[in-house]
Amino acid sequence: MFPKPKPQLTPNTYAFESEPMVKATGFREYDARWIFGKEINVMGVQALGMGLGTLLKEMGKPQEIVTGHDFRSYSSTIKMALVSGLMAAGCKVHDIGLALTPMAYFAQFELDVPACAMVTASHNENGWTGVKMGADRPRTFGPDEMGRLKEIVLNAAFDLAGGGSYVFVENFPKRYIDDLVKDRAIKRPLKVVAACGNGTAGAFAPEALERLGVEVIPLDTELDHSFPKYNPNPEDMEMLHAIRDAVLEHKADVGFGFDGDGDRCGVIDEKGQEIYADVIGVMLARDLSKLHPDATFVADVKSTGLYQTDPVLKENRAHIDYWKTGHSHIKRRVTELNAVAGFEKSGHFFFNPPVGRGYDDGLVSALAILEMLDRNPDKSMSDLRGELQKTWQTPTMSPHCDDEKKYGVVDKVVKRFEEMHANGEKVAGQPISELVTVNGVRVIAEDGTWGLVRASSNKPELVVVIESPVSEERMREMFKAVDGVLRENPEVGDYNQSI
Structure with missing residues (x-):
């Protein structure tokens, strides 16, 4: 026994x-x-x-x-x-x-x-x-x-x-890459930085991208499990800055950052600006909705409000479903709704056929972005990004909170904002227009500025994201308000990164 x-x-x-x-x-x-x-x-x-x-x-x-x-x-x-x-x-x-x-x-x-x-x-x-x-x-x-x-x-x-x-x-990797590039080729001449943070993707990503027909600038693709340069995480600013520098040095059209196990992809445009994954999702949804009118797209609750307000998505009658954060949750929701795609702010993207098979794959995400550029031969990544309404958004910020305590803390934060809403209290100087509590709490002010708090599913941390369609000042005011509620709980520690 x-x-x-x-x-x-x-x-x-x-x-x-x-x-x-x-x-x-x-x-x-x-x-x-x-x-x-x-x-x-x-x-x-x-x-x-x-x-x-x-x-x-x-x-x-x-x-x-x-x-x-x-x-x-x-x-x-x-x-x-x-x-x-x-x-x-x-x-x-x-x-x-x-x-x-x-x-x-x-x-x-x-x-x-x-x-x-x-x-x-x-x-x-x-x-x-x-x-x-x-x-x-x-x-x-x-x-x-x-x-x-x-x-x-x-x-x-x-x-x-x-x-x-x-x-x-x-x-087996040969079978995987053969399938990935089968009947696919990028006709537009593109130069691509492929950053892997010395993680597993370094063994596979450059070959796969080259076989699609693009010029590849490999960055930190040597396998080294000590991760000597930076953590292979496309939400990590160190990784994004390294990609930015390589894109500018080599005059690349786009930079991709693959995480440690290759199921996520971060993006830097040709000007060296990072484009957060949820914004990339809006760009891809716009592109795919032209090919698939009336399509459904799933976005996690940490994601930008542009999914609901974008005029192109409205024109193409796209249906947007905000759902629980987490690759398993979004993956299931995409399957249940037969959505064309699902997008998670962390960079997990899920494409149903004909683009993918419903699971998250950083190389499939990179392929979808390259195909979007191929379909828009006169536009750069920054051009496509510039067509969206400007918003001011924080990176994903994670204050420490023990695994045994984090869910209880989030419950208290949710209750606190619910009480504020019920009592007509303001957040960051404005009335609360809506609370979304499908996964933690997303508190939305009257002007559309919002802040999210949820428990990380992977580490002893909380997750905080802020966005404002109005100004950087409003984004910072909302962060101060949300952080103030968090600091009512002594179990919450320091942030891994902050604004």
Whole structure:
């Protein structure tokens, strides 16, 4: 009988090497993330594999699964521990080796395998590990599946029938890139910076983009799991500034920044200006709505208000659905509504056919942007951006808040704004016109300036975003007001970045 995981064990002891350790907070809303060695150990990962195999059987799914790993020094070790647990639970495991997360999603279609378990901590700092899972392509696990998986693992309620097997799929990246570029070519001569932050995308992104017919300027594409330059996160200003410098130096038409596991893409225009992902989403929605009138687009609740006010989207009768933040939530919503695309402010984009298969893939996002430029041969990225109404928006800002406390803090913040709204109090000097509480709280002032507070699903942090269609001053006033409500809670710490 496999023992119940412990929440904490001391390293360099017999117990640490002989018992599973799994911290409960690692089971997030739609994937799993732990600090390896502090919150989960190798046997804990093995327990996770046993739990996942048990859950697949409980869900009535075939016990067959794709797995891969990102480029961190410990990821292959973690993957093989996961594989041993999956096999103990009776699963046939298809291992695609070093991979981007969207490669694992693609493998579910290409290999006709129902489930996937991709070992990655995405853009999290070194020391973190995690697993992105799904059993109903193209969707990934949400709160219900993650909650049940947590119960199974922490209670060691495993069904260890055995009989599992293992197969390594050779040269799978070639199949992925061949499919990505099949029947696609960019006719317009374009020069593109491809920045990968020394993460996994560096092994694949330059080749894929070159095969589309564009000139590629590789930036930090050498694999280095210490991430010596900056964190491979397209919301990180250091990464965006590095791309800006390369774009200006090489006179590129566009700069792309891919995150650690390649499912997100950040964008810099030819003038070196970053274009936030939600604004890129509006630009792509405008372009796609011309091809698909009456289309539905999904945007997460952190995203710009331009989706609702843009005249081109209105002219093309586009339907906009604001939904919960999180790649699993948006992915499911795009599938449920048969939307043409879904856009998340963090840079997760989801395209249904003919552009994609419904899952998030940074290279597919880059392809969609290149095709948009191809369809507008006389316009630059800044021209297309300039056609939108100007707004003043903060980057995504994340004050520290412990995993055990962050949801309670958000509940208090929501209640505080609800009380202000009910009592007719003003926020940032104006009446509150609307509160959106589908995911945390988005407080909207009378002039359209808004601020969002929600709990991060990946890290011990809150998430704060502010936007104003009026002025930078109004944006800063709203930030001050929102931060003032946050500071009523002593559990809230310092920001990772701020304005």
